[in-house]
Amino acid sequence: MKKSVFIFLVCGSIFIFKSGMANDGLQLANQEDLLVAKGEPNSQHEFEDQGQLFVHYYYQAENESFLVDxxxxxxxxxxxxxxxxxxxxxxxxEVSPQCP
Incomplete structure (x- = not known):
């Protein structure tokens, strides 16, 4: 009985840990997911890079930036x-071995 409870607790902890990771980083695949998960950013700035428009979202509490095409x-x-x-x-x- 004790062994099965231990296995359940360990497996449950791993599941919760992995679920929490799903909201970090590039797992927020689009702008809508980002704004729903993180809320309003502390700052937002639209800019152009190599002929394309992007929006920079910055969240001060996490010191985290997100760029959206x-x-x-x-x-x-x-x-x-x-x-x-x-x-x-x-x-x-740029011309280099990584950027032909």
């Missing part, structure tokens, strides 16, 4: 800090 509504980057970054892996006109 305006055209698709998809969250394309999540990171710590307030600095506005990019959804592109390479800078515009």
């Amino acid at each position: 305006v055209e698709t509504g998809k969250v394309c980057n999540v990171y710590k800090g307030k600095q506005i970054r990019s959804c592109f892996p390479c800078a515009e006109n």
